[in-house]
Amino acid sequence: MTTSALVPERAASRVRVLSIAGTDPTGGAGIHADLKSFAAHGAYGMAVVTALVAQNSHGVRAVHVPDVAFLRAQLDAVSDDVTVDAVKIGMLGTRAVADEVAAWLVRTKPPVIVLDPVMVATSGDRLLDTDAEEAVRRLVTRAHLVTPNLPELGVLLGEPRATTWPDAVRQARRLARSSGATVLLKGGHLDGDGSPDAVVDASTVTELDALRVATTSTHGTGCSLSAAVAALRPRRPDWVTAVREAKRWLTGAIAAGEALAVGSGRGPVDHLHHAPTLGARPFGADAWERAADLRAACDDLPFVRGLADGTLPIERFEAYLHQDALYLAQYSRVLARASQLAPDADAQVFWAQGSARCLEVERHLHEERLAGARWTGPADRTTTGYVDHLLGVALTGSYAEVVAAVLPCYVMYADIGARILARAGDLTGHPYGDWVATYGDPAFAQAAARATELADAAAREVGAATRARMLAAYLTSCAHEVAFFDQVRVAEPVVAV
Numbered sequence: 001m002t003t004s005a006l007v008p009e010r011a012a013s014r015v016r017v018l019s020i021a022g023t024d025p026t027g028g029a030g031i032h033a034d035l036k037s038f039a040a041h042g043a044y045g046m047a048v049v050t051a052l053v054a055q056n057s058h059g060v061r062a063v064h065v066p067d068v069a070f071l072r073a074q075l076d077a078v079s080d081d082v083t084v085d086a087v088k089i090g091m092l093g094t095r096a097v098a099d100e101v102a103a104w105l106v107r108t109k110p111p112v113i114v115l116d117p118v119m120v121a122t123s124g125d126r127l128l129d130t131d132a133e134e135a136v137r138r139l140v141t142r143a144h145l146v147t148p149n150l151p152e153l154g155v156l157l158g159e160p161r162a163t164t165w166p167d168a169v170r171q172a173r174r175l176a177r178s179s180g181a182t183v184l185l186k187g188g189h190l191d192g193d194g195s196p197d198a199v200v201d202a203s204t205v206t207e208l209d210a211l212r213v214a215t216t217s218t219h220g221t222g223c224s225l226s227a228a229v230a231a232l233r234p235r236r237p238d239w240v241t242a243v244r245e246a247k248r249w250l251t252g253a254i255a256a257g258e259a260l261a262v263g264s265g266r267g268p269v270d271h272l273h274h275a276p277t278l279g280a281r282p283f284g285a286d287a288w289e290r291a292a293d294l295r296a297a298c299d300d301l302p303f304v305r306g307l308a309d310g311t312l313p314i315e316r317f318e319a320y321l322h323q324d325a326l327y328l329a330q331y332s333r334v335l336a337r338a339s340q341l342a343p344d345a346d347a348q349v350f351w352a353q354g355s356a357r358c359l360e361v362e363r364h365l366h367e368e369r370l371a372g373a374r375w376t377g378p379a380d381r382t383t384t385g386y387v388d389h390l391l392g393v394a395l396t397g398s399y400a401e402v403v404a405a406v407l408p409c410y411v412m413y414a415d416i417g418a419r420i421l422a423r424a425g426d427l428t429g430h431p432y433g434d435w436v437a438t439y440g441d442p443a444f445a446q447a448a449a450r451a452t453e454l455a456d457a458a459a460r461e462v463g464a465a466t467r468a469r470m471l472a473a474y475l476t477s478c479a480h481e482v483a484f485f486d487q488v489r490v491a492e493p494v495v496a497v
């Protein structure tokens, strides 16, 4: 008696799908690709190994097929314990393996069986013994969907490989009629601008067009597609719906494959291309690197150099401080907005304290440095430009976008402050020592690090579109920071608006 007979069947939150296939230690094809494909479609993946394959993006080096008794033990270990909603069969290797899998299918009768009749890898290496072809033909009659490429279709029918798409579709019809399986005919091996596939059964042909992606990242495409279809089918009404969805996903995965930088031959596809924020670098580090040019531009500004060595004329410094005070009064409102939108009490407190601190600094600047009627003018164009950007994000953006927009003011000042402090050395007698000490202070660096952490956390909660808006808001703020440091050489006296 199996344990499954003792335990009542529970409703499953995810489709439980099993891959029976060979391995690829570089993760592009075989069970490794299948498991990624299952996960990419929200299914719970399992795998039984038919053959161990030493391969990479250049080709197959060696194949080891374990004894079929061990294969049977793996298969039974799964089916004795787990309800299998769908099975995907890939590389079988030998006739004995194909027959063992067929016998297991007869014993367990999985409700969805997808057979990828793997014979030759993209690299040209054989993955199926010639004397196993007949056993695979028999297996086709036990499958619900079979997914041959053009050469495999020819072998399954005992006919030459089709050279045109209409010929291939006719062959697929013959296979569907003779086997009773639905055929997913794959057109990846055709020449031309398209890479069409077709779902063919005894009475209907549904063609699915797709553009051919100009790439060498096609290792494991057949594995990934058949696995995706197997994962989807239990929760889709028919084969055409499941295949259409899987193919759209695969075309995107092929297009994103090269960016993975895996291997120097025919590389794998990116199974997770549709979830670009999954595994992405933390927002703060990513945005910081993308702003490298803007940050570098800051270092060469006469204002920054003059601040560091103390040669900046005092009127210019005061003009800057006056604009800074006007800026801080508005920046404080945007930090208060971040506090208002914050997802938890810790974040709410951090932004509220930041908001209050801005107002304190602004008051302090006026009292200490800008006493007298001279510095009462309005905000200039550079200041209003920055403030308008921040207030715009605060008005229409989500918490994550507001946090991204305010972040550069923390991190760029902490960075510049620390570097000016290092360059200035001893601040005794330095005309701008108080300013340098404020932003070079480790406490300010700590606040910048905490603001970055909160931006990282916010970015983890959002989708790709919002993350892109976060990045845009951040980089716009960085550009405004550069302009702000540069304003002293642009206009003197400051132009009021």
Ligand SMILES: Nc1ncnc2c1ncn2[C@@H]1O[C@H](COP(=O)(O)OP(=O)(O)O)[C@@H](O)[C@H]1O
Binding pocket: 122, 148, 149, 150, 186, 187, 188, 189, 195, 196, 197, 210, 211, 212, 213, 214, 215, 218, 220, 221, 222, 223, 225, 247, 250, 251, 254
């Ligand atoms: N360059 C490409 N651009 C877009 N789709 C492709 C490309 N190459 C293959 N495909 C698609 O990948 C899937 C696998 O196709 P194919 O290469 O024919 O099978 P196999 O990987 O089994 O040899 C099919 O859906 C096919 O249309």
Ligand SMILES: Cc1ncc(COP(=O)(O)O)c(N)n1
Binding pocket: 021, 022, 023, 024, 029, 030, 031, 053, 055, 090, 091, 118, 120, 121, 122, 123, 127, 218, 219, 220, 221, 222, 223
């Ligand atoms: C274990 C295993 N199974 C299948 C393939 C075919 O892969 P491709 O889709 O590149 O032809 C492979 N290379 N390795």
